[in-house]
Amino acid sequence: MLAKVKEALEIVDLKPAEHFLERYPHQLSGGQRQRVLIARAVILKPSIIIADEAVSALDVSVKAGIINLLNTLRSELNIGYLFITHDLPVVKKVADFVYVMKSGQVVEKAPKSQLFSAPGTDYTRELLAAAPVPDPARAKDWIRSAS
Structure with a gap:
């Protein structure tokens, strides 16, 4: 069993695995x-894997690393994800197909x-127009084209 735990830690880039076996979450x-x-x-x-707001509390660089890891695992281990999030830039990075919900009801589904x-x-x-865009000039173009 210990070998399987070490293997799983190595798969998610926690190397060497031995450094993480005895740590508590606060560490x-x-x-x-x-x-x-x-x-x-x-x-x-x-x-x-069902991931509910899996990267919402992480800073941008750490978030990118986790998203890259999830994408790698998807291709290497043939894992699918049901990714639940309000973060549309994350949706763009991880999704193939998207369901948009409002008040518990699906209002749109599309690739x-x-x-x-x-x-x-x-x-x-409205959701897309409200999503942050790093370049203000592009944000204006996006909002105009979304109307």
């Missing part, structure tokens, strides 16, 4: 804690490329 960074949680999931060899380029509902357009 880990936020990114390391997320990686431990992902290791706990992958050790069971799932076909799908990611279609949803971001031609949203089908006013609610989705």
Whole structure:
């Protein structure tokens, strides 16, 4: 069993695994804690992982590392994700297909490329217009094109 735990820690880039076996959560960074949680999931060899706001509390660079890890695991271990988030830039990085919900109801579903380029509902357009865009000039263009 210990060998499987070490393998799972190595898969999520917690190396060397021995340095993490005896640590408590308060002794880990936020990114390391997320990686431990992902290791706990992958050790069971799932076909799908449900991730609810998996990167919402992480800073930008750590968030990028976790998203890259999830994408790598998707391709290397053939794992699918049900990614629940309000963070639209994250959706762009991890999703293939998107469901937009409002008040517990699905209001739109579409492939990611279609949803971001031609949203089908006013609610989705409002969500996309409200998402932060790093370049203010591009933000103005996005808001105009979304109307």
